[in-house]
Amino acid sequence: MTDRSTDAPRDGHAARHATSGAGRVTAVRAPSAMRRLADRLAGLVGLAPGGESQGAEPGLAASGEIAGESASGPPGRYARRSVSPGASVSPSAPEAAAPSSPPVGGRRGVDFEVVSTRRGLGTPGALLFLVVLGLVAWMAGSRGYRWVSEQLDPPGDPTGEIVLTLPPGSSTASISDLLGEHGVVPSSRAYEWYVRLRGGPAFQAGEYTFQSNSSVWETMAVLEAGPSRVAQAAQQPLTIPEGLTVVQMAALLDEVGGLSFSGRDFLEAVRTRPVLSLVAPVPRVLPDGVIDPAEGQLFADTYFFDSQTSAEQLVALMVDRLDAVLTDLGYDDAPRRVGLTPYEALIVASMIEREAQRPEDRAKVARVIYNRLARGWSLGLDATVVYAVGESELTAELLAVNSPYNTRVLVGLPPTPIATPGRASLEAALNPEDGPWMYFVLTSPDGTLSFSETDEEFQRDKAVCQELGLCG
Incomplete structure (x- = not known):
């Protein structure tokens, strides 16, 4: 029965530049009010760079997660200069059966999907993270200022190359842990919350060449440029x-x-x-x-999985996809x-x-x-x-x-x-x-609803529903 009746009643200091596979590196700037606020907060402690990204439009792929369906390496384990088959979860490809709603966005007909957004979205946790860092710097004086700044932009130049494989379905947190573990960035948590607060490019799964001792924005530029090697993984579609x-x-x-x-x-x-x-x-x-x-x-979409995909991976990707869609909308x-x-x-x-x-x-x-x-x-x-x-x-x-x-x-x-x-x-x-509608009721077997402003109009529509046996 579908009776709807009721009784009436956001410039911080300049970014460090370096040359990598992505070319000239600059910071990513996004237009949202929360991110402008974040830049002002971070600028006070020398954290946030200014400028705009080179290449792809800034955006969030579910806050900087992997948005590809082709890569390698088992989840949570990453290879240096090697690609090995492993578990993966990824968003939908065009050939797969999909739910009735449109895709989240990006390119189709290639071996990965880019989730494109026009703005980032600050979160209370991310903002709190920057505020806490700022307070630490303020209380500790110049030493604290230097420490906070170095969490995102370490002293010295980037050094040796580090080749890492990012599997599809990687979340922002797992990418952050990987980069911190291998010394690409000085702080995995600083990277994670910077990306969550300011937004990041859409990342494709595959093999990337990073440099150790890189700044957060240099690292993001490498990811934005795309992988040097992509491996297809045997996957099956799963439509939610x-x-x-x-x-x-x-x-x-x-x-x-x-x-x-x-x-x-x-x-x-x-x-x-x-x-x-x-x-x-x-x-x-x-x-x-x-x-x-x-x-x-958990966002309803078509995802890809293999025999080693974990429940935790699927849940993480579904949540990230929801955040990407909500941000885009x-x-x-x-x-x-x-x-x-x-x-x-x-x-x-x-x-x-x-x-x-x-x-x-x-x-x-x-x-x-x-x-x-x-x-x-x-x-x-x-x-x-x-x-x-x-x-x-x-x-x-x-x-x-x-x-x-x-x-x-x-x-x-x-x-x-x-x-x-x-x-x-x-x-x-x-x-x-x-x-002005206040009521609606089902009036056709094809699912059509009739909308009305007054109870009198609604009662007429409800009678049609009852005559058709669509409601009691």
Whole structure:
């Protein structure tokens, strides 16, 4: 039943230049307010370079992760001057079956996909990292200033070559650990948070030649230039459809052959991961009755895997992909555009995903949600109750269930997303169509929704739904 009725109610010091495979190295500048703020903070302690990148457009590939599907080396193990087959996870290729939403972006028809974004997105953790470094420098005086600066731009020139292989599916954290472990950068954590805060280029999986004792921006330029060698890995596609819950994803994975992990392993990886989305973080305090804090944090797309791919790799890539999409769509601007936090807008997108079957209805459903919130009405969405009780057939008793997800009874948003929204629903949540609608109901077997402003109009549409046997 799809009855929607309710009772009325961001120049720091100049960058060091060096010559590498990428040519002249300069810093990457991004336009977002958070990154401008980061540069001002970092400039105070001599951290951030100015200037613009040479070559590809600055952007985030899920905050500087590997966005290719071809490379080598088992996950977590990297070879010097060698390429060996290993586990990998990568985003979709054009030939693979894909969910109905458009790809995240970038080039298709080649052996890798570039996730292109127009802006970076600061995160509270990354900003806090720079603030803490600044405080350390301030308290320690000139010695502290020098120490902080050297974490991103070490003294002396880059030295010997270091050849490393980056496998597909590498996250920002794993790349940071690799670079720090082999002495490419002085601090893996400084590299990681610099990339997370300021954004980075889209990286292709493969073999790279770095120099030890490099600055963060020199290292990023090498990655942006692309690998010197790319090896194809035998992989299989794995399509995660939009609209699934985390538990439903786990059940789907149990039906996929060739995986090295089970659905239970996947759930364990999700539940034990300390950080999910950095763009739309889960609030620290959630009410009793929350079903799954990780809900909606894993992006639905087609991924590639091999026999050694781990559940942790898949989860990390799905989260990074979500952050890349949210950044590209401008979820940092959600408070101005729709008056909600990025996480709240993600919740709205999940409800749109479950309620709207046809693309043309998504932005209208978003408008109904925002109109009802503005008037202080309950949302009256069956999809949230279905999520709460785990039953698709809703009885009067189930519709009255005591749950923070029961939007027929409670006013406001549910505490978490109720499913994994696709890109189209994520976009609709930020771009609701203008209109006075307060209600909608299913009026055609093809999934068409009818929208109305008054209860009288809604009752007529509801009668059509009932006549067609589409609702009770």
